Amino acid sequence: xxxxxxxxxxxxxxxxxxxxxxxxxxxxxxxxxxxxxxxxxxxxxxxxxxxxxxxxxxxxxxxxxxxxxxxxxxxxxxxxxxxxxxxxxxxxxxxxxxxxxxxxxxxxxxxxxxxxxxxxxxxxxxxxxxxxxxxxxxxxxxxxxxxxxxxxxxxxxxxxxxxxxxxxxxxxxxxxxxxxxxxxxxxxxxxxxxxxxxxxxxxxxxxxxxxxxxxxxxxxxxxxxxxxxxxxxxxxxxxxxxxxxxxxxxxxxxxx
Amino acid sequence: xxxxxxxxxxxxxxxxxxxxxxxxxxxxxxxxxxxxxxxxxxxxxxxxxxxxxxxxxxxxxxxxxxxxxxxxxxxxxxxxxxxxxxxxxxxxxxxxxxxxxxxxxxxxxxxxxxxxxxxxxxxxxxxxxxxxxxxxxxxxxxxxxxxxxxxxxxxxxxxxxxxxxxxxxxxxxxxxxxxxxxxxxxxxxxxxxxxxxxxxxxxxxxxxxxxxxxxxxxxxxxxxxxxxxxxx
Numbered sequence: 001x002x003x004x005x006x007x008x009x010x011x012x013x014x015x016x017x018x019x020x021x022x023x024x025x026x027x028x029x030x031x032x033x034x035x036x037x038x039x040x041x042x043x044x045x046x047x048x049x050x051x052x053x054x055x056x057x058x059x060x061x062x063x064x065x066x067x068x069x070x071x072x073x074x075x076x077x078x079x080x081x082x083x084x085x086x087x088x089x090x091x092x093x094x095x096x097x098x099x100x101x102x103x104x105x106x107x108x109x110x111x112x113x114x115x116x117x118x119x120x121x122x123x124x125x126x127x128x129x130x131x132x133x134x135x136x137x138x139x140x141x142x143x144x145x146x147x148x149x150x151x152x153x154x155x156x157x158x159x160x161x162x163x164x165x166x167x168x169x170x171x172x173x174x175x176x177x178x179x180x181x182x183x184x185x186x187x188x189x190x191x192x193x194x195x196x197x198x199x200x201x202x203x204x205x206x207x208x209x210x211x212x213x214x215x216x217x218x219x220x221x222x223x224x225x226x227x228x229x230x231x232x233x234x235x236x237x238x239x240x241x242x243x244x245x246x247x248x249x250x251x252x253x254x255x256x
Numbered sequence: 257x258x259x260x261x262x263x264x265x266x267x268x269x270x271x272x273x274x275x276x277x278x279x280x281x282x283x284x285x286x287x288x289x290x291x292x293x294x295x296x297x298x299x300x301x302x303x304x305x306x307x308x309x310x311x312x313x314x315x316x317x318x319x320x321x322x323x324x325x326x327x328x329x330x331x332x333x334x335x336x337x338x339x340x341x342x343x344x345x346x347x348x349x350x351x352x353x354x355x356x357x358x359x360x361x362x363x364x365x366x367x368x369x370x371x372x373x374x375x376x377x378x379x380x381x382x383x384x385x386x387x388x389x390x391x392x393x394x395x396x397x398x399x400x401x402x403x404x405x406x407x408x409x410x411x412x413x414x415x416x417x418x419x420x421x422x423x424x425x426x427x428x429x430x431x432x433x434x435x436x437x438x439x440x441x442x443x444x445x446x447x448x449x450x451x452x453x454x455x456x457x458x459x460x461x462x463x464x465x466x467x468x469x470x471x472x473x474x475x476x477x478x479x480x481x482x483x484x485x486x487x488x
Contacts, residue, residue: 068466069459070424073438076455084452170321177323181430188326201333209322209330216321 002207004200015194015204022190023211025104029186030173033108037115037172042158044116045123046149059120066117071178074114078106079182100184107179115172122164126157159230166223173215187211264450265457268441275440276461282361282436283423289362290422291415294369299399301370302377312370319367324428331360332432353432365422372414376407413477420469424462437461 005016047059066074083091097105130153138148180189191208195201265272297312319327335356340348380403388398408415427438435443441454 064467064470065463068420068424068463068470070427070438070462072427072430073455073459073462076438076442077459081452081455174321174323177325178428180325188323188329191326192329195329195333205326205330205333208326209318212322212326213318 002203004194004198004203005207007198009194009197015198018190018194019187019207019211022185022187022208025100025179025184025186026173026176026215029104029108029111029176029179029184033111033115033176034169034172036108036112037119040113040116041119042123042154044120045127046154048120048124049127051145063117063120066114067121071110071114071175072181074110075107075178075182078110079103082106103179103183107176107182107184111172111175111179115168115175118168118171119165122161122168123154123157125164126161127153129160130156156232159232162223162227162230166220166227169219169223170216173219174212260453261450262453262457264448265453268444268448268454271444272437272440272457272461275435275437278434279423279426279436282357282426282429283419285358286361286365286422286426287419289358290365290369293362293366294371295373295404297366297370298373298377301374303395316367316370319364320371324364324425325431327364328357328360328428328431331363332356335359353429353434357426357429357432357434361422361426365418368418368422369415372411372418373407376411377403379410380406410480413473413480416469416473416476420466420473423469424466427462 005019006014008014009018044059044062047055048063050056050059069077083094085091086094095102134152134156135148138152139145143151176184176186177188179186180192185193187208191204195204198204297316300312301309303309332353336348336350339351343349384402384406385398388402393402426436429436430438430442433439437458441458445451445454
């Protein structure tokens, strides 16, 4: 059934290589997007809980804007709209970026900022889940608020939210597929190309589906490993072990 | 940087509205189908129906591990074939992208709503089931009049959040070249060359609708006094 992957396309490469190159772009987008999103997400998430009004309102605005516009529309804004709004020299420099970078960079920025808004909400939830005593004790020990965040609050919050970050990791590699709409040849785009060129639709989409499934499994294994490593001792009782399908499904522990 | 001219948006407004109407219709239909099917899936798993509950589990895991665009492509290709097998003995029936979108979103969202309801079912106190048994209610009556109302109440903020995500996701029918809000804007932009104004307007429309709906989520959550179950 998957014979088509060994057939050669118009440019002499076997179709299997098309898929591999698509997988490569998907992984690169997801990997770098994740780390940018993670850093911004922590900053914005901390900002959401800050006592400074301006900081907390700005962070809230960031989350609202990036969460309430569809990812596809955000892609279009970065790719089509931004170069037009910038001074024309910068705009045309962006538009003349050689492929694939001309589409890849807007896609990366878009995906990272979108995911950051979601991570920020998780970080905020983690910080709010910590007992008040943590920040009070930091203050009593003479730590400045920024030190309290850096050494006491954020590290603990991050350890708490690993399970919910798992869903975000799984979300970001699925969302990379939206980048195909602005011309990034990632996995979904490549599998559609193969299906259009060979009419072997079942094999083309089937292999892409299998690759996405194994990516999900890898992400699950990795995050379970991290969770086991960093979990705060004593919180195991609250958290029931979640199976792969639970995590994919984003199932939360039942509300009390 | 060229001058922005938002009068083009005014002229394209009726067309944009018809696109928005399609987006909303798709959201409503997917919500209805998704909730009905999703509740069925959740109950099948909750009642641990043999074989069926495993199949449902596999379906949900599979659907949720792959990107929506790929699911759209799958259904775009599979639905006519399957319908063909069911009716005209093997000849694929072309049903067009509109129906494909409706079918896909309904089946796709069922996987998401089903999880929300399944978690809700688990949160119902065991005493509720025992009390129903003590009152000799049938299984059907137990779920219909006692359990489900509680589940729906507890889960309502999460269901609404999911529906906001669904509304945003309907924009992906762009890949099937349908005329939803984004599709309408992009077709207009191709005609009048006013990409910037078109896409900015679309972004603002989505932002307004989704922010308003998020406020409702907050209100619902407060009313339920659910402890932070953020799902967006």
